[in-house]
Amino acid sequence: MNENEFDVIVVGSGPAGSSASFFCTKNKLKTLLLDKAVFPRDKTCGDAESGKTVGILKKMNLWEEAKKLPHGTTYGVILSSPNGYAVEISYPENDGRKGEGMICPRKIFDDFLFQNSKKTVSKCIEGFTVTDVIKKDEQVIGVKGIDTEKNEKEFYAKIVIGADGANSVIATKLGLNKIDAKHQCIASRAYYDNVEGLTQNIEIHFIESVLPGYFWIFPCGGKKANVGVGILTSDVKKKNKKVVQTMLDAIEKEPLFKERFKNAKRISEINGWTLPMASKKRKLTGNGFVLCGDAGSLIDPFTGEGMGNGMTSGFIAAEVIAEAIKENDLSEKKLSEYEKKLWNAIGEEVKTSYLLQRMGKIKPLLNFVIKKAATKKEVQEVISGMLANEEAKKEFYSPVFYLKLLFS
Ligand SMILES: Cc1cc2nc3c(=O)[nH]c(=O)nc-3n(C[C@H](O)[C@H](O)[C@H](O)COP(=O)(O)OP(=O)(O)OC[C@H]3O[C@@H](n4cnc5c(N)ncnc54)[C@H](O)[C@@H]3O)c2cc1C
Structure with missing residues (x-):
């Protein structure tokens, strides 16, 4: 192999690309990692690292280090309904210990992941923008792009991993980045300081003015919070919603938040x-080729969480690619084992989340469930248990669950 040839090229070093390149190297593959950004770089996000993200960090042996990054710690979620009820639900216990979540700004979290992957790979180039894939017959064999000096360069590999985010050049060039407004969300966020009433809970508010989306406040340490709004693109179009204005109106006009943000200062752009x-x-x-993370459209349709699925996809892709290279089989048939393994790992959860997303659009149902949970401790405990367990989560769409609530 000459210096421009690799086993794997990973395009993009967000959570998906960093984990993919880390595990490729662990599988002894000669790996090139490319990113158009120079790290540390920011990524618009709610910054909430879930249990799934933590699970992959543990596989990377990075969890103990990650815990030392500046972050907000959360132990539960506050949900509020359109008619003003609010309930606090603790994260489910983990190995007999209080469930814990982490809110770490992506500028810090992604840099930590990137630096750890950079240490392991054969070569890493920051500030390199990939512009196209290189094909021979019907086989992807490399990528071309431009470095910071505007020099065009080509790199070759047995497999290319597209982990270049929502606007993926790799997926687009391969004709696989078609947007479906019913399966895409538009979100905006900003950081605020001096927010009153923050607790060690993330807050998700299904307020009237934001429905069918939600307004979030995620505490990131002290009186600072990551604040945002997310709405399905199809609803944004249908209801002519302006996402940023909806977020600002919630902060400035909603009785629930007006007081809490009275002395707050926005400390970032929106x-x-x-x-x-x-x-x-x-x-x-x-x-x-293989697509990972947002480039493969893998965000949870209810929670909007994408880091966990992105990192899981990187981990699984690396395993399948290592096997494919060992067997010298770089065909679609062989690589499609990645799709099977990935959907085995996340498919059930995605299905449940999609049902929950659709149910969340039914206002009377939201009002009913959140009011019940706000007024009955045993209902909170049931929901906390259900959130912990994929099988139990399915009860959310069983009529029996709502009948039980009705008579509780
Ligand atoms: C407002 C908002 C809130 C969110 N909140 C959460 C949350 O709280 N928790 C959560 O888990 N998820 C959340 N998500 C989703 C999460 O941000 C994404 O799912 C996650 O970043 C996906 O990781 P990724 O590695 O696939 O892509 P990205 O993180 O987007 O990384 C892609 C990388 O590719 C690079 N790149 C792009 N194009 C090129 C190119 N042509 N050449 C070279 N490099 C390129 C970029 O510079 C970038 O570093 C949120 C998203 C939004 C928009």
Whole structure:
């Protein structure tokens, strides 16, 4: 192999690309990691690292280190309904210990992941923008792009991993980045300081003015919070919603928040970005390539969480690619084992989340469930248990669950 040839090229070093390149190297593959950004770089996000993200960090042996990053710690979630009821639900216990979540700004979290992957890979280039894939017959064999000096360069590999986010050049060039407004969300967020009433809970508010989306406040340490709004793109179009204005109106006009933000100061720009959801499966493999993370549309359709699925996809892709290279089989058929393994790992959860997303649009149901949970401790405990368990989560769409609530 010459210096421009690799086993794997990973395009993009967000959570998906960093984990993919880390595990490729662990599988002894000669790996090139490319990112158009120079790290540390920011990524518009709610910054909530879930249990699934933590699970992959543990596989990378990075969890103990990650816990030392500046972050807010959360132990539960506050949900509020359109008619003003609010309930606090603790995260389910983990190994007999209080469930814990982490809110770490992406500028810090992604840099931590990136630096740890950079240490392991054969070569890493920051500030390199990939512009196209290189194909021979029907096989992807490399990528081309431009470095910071505007020099065009080509790199070759047995497999290319597209982990270049929601606007993926790799997926687009391969004709796989078609947007479906019913399976994509538009969200905006900003950081605020001096927010009153923050607790060690993330807050998700299904307020009237934001429905069918939600307004979030995620505490990130002290009186600082990551604040935002997310709405399905199809609803944004249908209801002519302005996402940023909806967020500002919630902060300035909603009785629930007006007081809490009275002395608050916005300490960042307001940024918006899209969230490609996993509720519609995208083709993720072909001859010589694999898509991971947002490039493969893998975000949870209810929670909007994408780091956990992105890192899981990186982990699984690396395993399948290592096997494919060992067997010298770089075909779509072989690489499609990645799709099977990935959907085995996340498919059930995505299905449940999609049902919950659709149910969340039914206002009377939201009012009913949150009011019941707000007034009955045993209902809170049932919901906390259900959130912990994939099988039990399915009860959310069983009529029996609501009948039980009705008579509780
Ligand atoms: C407002 C908002 C709130 C969210 N809240 C949460 C949350 O609280 N928790 C959660 O888990 N998820 C959340 N998400 C989703 C989450 O941000 C994404 O799912 C996650 O970032 C996906 O990771 P990724 O590695 O696939 O892509 P990204 O993180 O987008 O990384 C892609 C990388 O590719 C690079 N790149 C792009 N194009 C090129 C190119 N042409 N050449 C080279 N490099 C390129 C970029 O520079 C970037 O570093 C939120 C999203 C939004 C928009």
